[in-house]
Amino acid sequence: xxxxxxxxxxCFRQAQEAGLQGTFRAFLxxxxxxxxxxxxxxxxxxxxxxxxxxxxxxxxxxxxFSESTPPMTPRLPxxxxxxxxxxxxxNWPYKAVWHGSSPIGVSGRGLQCGDxxxxxxxxxxxxxxQGGGRLLRDGGEERCRTPLIVLCVENSYxxx
Numbered sequence: 001x002x003x004x005x006x007x008x009x010x011c012f013r014q015a016q017e018a019g020l021q022g023t024f025r026a027f028l029x030x031x032x033x034x035x036x037x038x039x040x041x042x043x044x045x046x047x048x049x050x051x052x053x054x055x056x057x058x059x060x061x062x063x064x065f066s067e068s069t070p071p072m073t074p075r076l077p078x079x080x081x082x083x084x085x086x087x088x089x090x091n092w093p094y095k096a097v098w099h100g101s102s103p104i105g106v107s108g109r110g111l112q113c114g115d116x117x118x119x120x121x122x123x124x125x126x127x128x129x130q131g132g133g134r135l136l137r138d139g140g141e142e143r144c145r146t147p148l149i150v151l152c153v154e155n156s157y158x159x160x
Contacts, residue, residue, distance in 0.1 A: 001116045001150070004030045011152035018052075018081040020154075027151035029101040029108065030115040035136070036065055036105030039155045049153075052079045064135055065105040071132035072097075078151070086149055087129065095129040096148045103136045113144035 001007040007026035015024040029035045039061040049058040057076050058064060070076070078086040086092050100112035102125075113124035123141040126148050127133045142148060 001026075003115050003117045004028050004033055007116055007150055011150075014081040015152065015154075020052075020081075022154040023156040024152045025155050027097070027099055027153050028112070028116055029099065029106070030112050031107060031110070034106045035099060035101040038153060043155075051077055052081065052083070053077070065103065067103075067137070069134045069137055071134050071138075072127065072129045073132055078149075081152070092149050094146055094148050096126045096142060096146075097129065097135065098124060098126045098142075098148045098150050099136060099139060100125045101136055101139070103139070105136065108139070111141060 001010070004026060007028055008024075011024040011026050015022070025038050027035065027038070044061040046060065048056055048060060049064070051057055055077055058070070063069060074087045080086060080089070080091075084091060087095065098113075098116075100108055100116070102108045108125045111123055111125040114121035116124075121144045124144050125139045126142040127135055127139045129149075133139075
């Protein structure tokens with residue numbers, strides 16, 4: 001992925017290609033970036049988290065780091081920028097999400113696949129979607145060579 005900046009660039013480009021105006025970032029932590037800091041503190045409780053179709057996923061950004069985070073199920077529909085359903089589309093044979101983070105949104109014990117640059121690094125933190133895993137609470141180690149899902153989150157909104 002060429003690190004977090006490369007993953008952020010992929011999110012940004014794919015969002016632009018889909019006609020979206022906001023700034024999108026990769027839902028990844030690294031040795032110098034925590035997930036909890038991807039969204040401004042002042043916005044962390046102000047907006048619900050929605051998918052690309054405007055469907056409700058989570059109450060707000062801070063709720064992702066709460067012990068009461070709801071489980072990931074097909075009732076929380078996730079879509080790629082081109083509209084494919086991550087739960088059913090064969091482009092994602094491994095239904096798990098990379099994040100590299102502890103449950104509270106802090107970089108997780110050096111388990112970010114060499115800061116998302118090295119597939120030969122042994123393991124990184126991810127959460128399996130099947131079985132109702134909670135996005136950060138039920139994370140575990142996955143082999144870095146495994147092609148998993150990278151979520152993109154909108155963290156700034158176009159001015160109106």
